[in-house]
Amino acid sequence: MSNGINGVNGVNGVNGHTPHFKLGDFSVDEYRPMRVVCIGAGVSGIAAGIRFPQRVPDVDFVIYDKNAGIGGTWYNNKYPGLACDIPSHTYQYTFEDNTEWSSFYAPGPEIRKYLERVAAKYKVNKYIKLEHELMGAYWEDAEGKWRLRIRRPLPNSTPENKQYEEFEDKADVLFTGLGLLARWNWPDIEGLKEFKGKVLHSAQWDVTDGHWEDGVKDWGDKKVGVIGCGSSAIQIVPALQPKVAQLVNFVRGKTWLATPFLEEKTGQILGRDTRGNHKFTEEDKERFRDPVFYKQFRWELENELNSIHASTLKGTAQQLAAREAFTADMKRRLAKRPDIAKHLIPEFGVACRRLTPGPGYLEALCEDNVTFETTHIKRITEKGIELVDGRHCDLDVIVCATGFDTSFKYSFPFVGRNGVTLQEKYDPHPKTYLALTVDGFPNWFQSFGPNSGFGSGSLACVLERQVEYAVKATLKLQRERLKSLCVKKQAVDEFDEYLEAYFPTTIYSEKCRSWYKMGKEEGRVVGVFPGSCLHYLRAIAHPRWEDFDYQPLDPVNNRFYWLGDGQTYNEKTLTGDRAWYLSPEEVDYPAIPKD
Template sequence: MNTDRLDAVIVGAGFGGMGAAIQLNRLGYDDIVILDREDDLGGTWHVNRYPGLTVDVPSTTYSYWFEPNPYWSRLYAPGAELKQYADHVAEKYGLRRYMRFNTTVDGARWDEDSQTWLVSLSGGETLRTRFLILATGYLCQPKTPDIPGIEDFGGTVLHAQEWDDAYSLEGKKAAIIGTGSTGVQLIPKLAEDVDELTVYQRTPIWVMPKFDVAFGPAAQRLFARFPVTQRLLRMSSDLFMDLMVTIAMWKFRQFRPVNSAAARIGALHRFLAIRDKGLRRKLTPNYDFGCKRPTLSNTYYRTFTKPHVHLETAGIERIEPDGIVGRDGTKRVIDTLVLATGFDVWESNLPAIPVIGREGRDLGKWWRENRFQAYEGMTVPLFPNMLTQASPYAWVGMSWFDTVEYQMRHMNRLLGELQRRGAETFEVTEEANARFLDRMLTLLDDSVFHLGDCVNSRSYWFNSSGEAPLFRPTSIRQAVKEQDRFPLSDYAIA
């Protein structure tokens, strides 16, 4: 065991973990370790490299407010530029010196005697730290579908999150399982290369038109020389995204017509791309807009009108060594299987590692037995000096950066109070946590999750109990303001 006490251990070297490290530095903490199981930083933007990868939130909004990037090539930047942005942030703020890659965390346990966290690594090492910050993200545990015969497939299997750039799709007969956000980006690219493509769809997704523009050299020079111009653009994209999410999802009771209008835009987008009524019907969601993460594309629907692209919606009976057999008996012979089946958010990711707090409380077990909950989406009773970013009621807006930055404000106020008092520990009280949970549940009563028709959405936003505790059902503006106003008495500080 390393007997030296660190200031903080951060689990995860994505944008969340980097934001937490930047905030700790601002507060004067420098003895920090950032652990990541991958071989480089960037989180999902390092792991994901599949063809067609882009952001589905305007790049002006999908970035740190305090670190604007004037060099985005487009309003919706390709994934490689997000990885470059992550590298830039790490370099500018000196974060690589804290990072340890290819390091798997087995678990963490609060040690009452020393008032520290003991973080166990897979190699046998144990780190002792004052603060523990879980920054593993919501989408970090890829999910393989439980389909009979999938292990016996004799061709090539490509996982969207483990893409093999060396593998050529040219001339292949391919199938893809999954039509979520990843599938919507990937399917048009696959169709450009393969001889035949079969898309297996379980649940249609709401696909909206993508109003994308390129930022040429002149625009980039303007943004770099006069940052206020990009700030104004960001304010516009921030306001639009926040307003749409708040009105269409959280204020569904009061603004149901706005939600319906969004659905009509999606329907018109589908109609203009596909004239075949039968095909269009198969691609039409049978749940309300907002129940499942929508996405943007101007090419997805048109791809299905190509003669070598086939849509299967009957479901999969089994996978054989040379193809896929549908529940309707149809068999498609393929040589390449692409899996775009998303992530396991609930069973193995909340939390992503075993965490044991005071009195032996197991965080994962406690969440599953007592509802998913976290005060301000960050702290949990009986888990002193622990902050968790991808947690219940944390995700605000549609840009992960909005969540990270409101949490940085919370860290600033909470840890600043610790320093002011010369205290060693903080722990949210049971009463404050219960009050916050009750408020979130009350706000959700007005949401599309409770009042809309979400039965057929099969959305990862819902857990096995039918609850939707990932999102903080408020506007971004409200979430940010509350970090400057939450009662410090909500914490036991000692």
């Protein structure tokens, strides 16, 4: 038996055979540089700006956002009454508590300030390039990179005379946080451009600086029409009602308004009545500053929030109880105008449309200066709105709270393998893999894309975990020296099959016009995930890498080439920590069983 270099595993290789490939001249953890580009600086983009630099070694990271400020939807939307429609304390990052929310449903500017504060604290701003708009994304298969066309203002451009230039960037990984409700639409109503008064869209409110109230301070003698009864209109109507002479709410459909169940939970914890968008007192905030109390308070709210998924399923006790409770609450709040209740309370199930609490909306409809108009609009004239029954409503201002394009067919070219566009892939409706990626589009991951919404639960937590998934995929590409990682078509098709089997069991499949179904009454559900919020978090916690196809970065036909030269970088260079497995972050101390 030999123990020399010519032994069994010596220079002649295993069993005397010469190795058929050369070892890589790199260590197993000598990671290749990765260029990661994120599109969007909203909730997802800020989380990406924290997690990618934190967890991906040797990463070259940038965030492009077309807006002049960060915050995504909370930057774009500035309409009257803009606020969170779930409890503020459940709409924040898991790792960054905010104990200073002013009210149960925090106003939009406050949420934007929170996001700005988080970005500043975690030094995300250094990665963000504002007023940089994605104009095209093209997968280059030979390189294994995304080629991106970006538009930005010229250095000497002014707000009054904007001039632009385009440049190209490349990315090993593309992460998009473009937002589900970011592409707003004008309503398809004849004559919209003929109106001689002021026309506003809820997503393009005419506010540059200051508060929205500054823009309506001279509306005291105005007659204002608000088109719609979705979540935006439900916030706009009570905000404008005391500011204008007359307000007409043009309502085509019906909608449920939620009872304040979490407000009651908050009241139980704080020991007093907190219904009606409770304004938190200094005493409340002082209690929140106690980390133990706040942690329990937040847990109580989110635990309750994650207990109502059954109400989205057909025929469940929770769905029937919700219908009964919401009907009673809406009738009570519309006691002065029972005729409105008959028109507004739906036949379809609770949560078929996006559910909102709408504090103050029903009460505003009962005010003397508000008209609730259910007759359909025929056309818009120079002076107002003509209805199909021949009546005409003279107006000074028309507010279109008429929603967004939820087809996910972006206005710019998004081109994957073999020249196939995302627009083609999403026709007639989007098909994805776990709402994260699409076959034929390697090294691309998205947040808040198709089927990313939920009828209950914390959206912020979901967006965080979608970022985490993209980070894990990036680490796999980097660690195993892969050029591309692309989900298999079969995996997309089978997730689609699951989706088609799931939604008929839910209230979402009932007949109601909703952005969940791309603005249609019936058809494909593209807005929400086929399962609960908690179900989704579990589903994406551990990526199924077997659902993906891979291309190696190096032209070597051996799956273990990424092992490199048989050592780690710190060993080779005698630098850094060579006992890292003993660090507090690495050691997993098991609990001692009590029995």
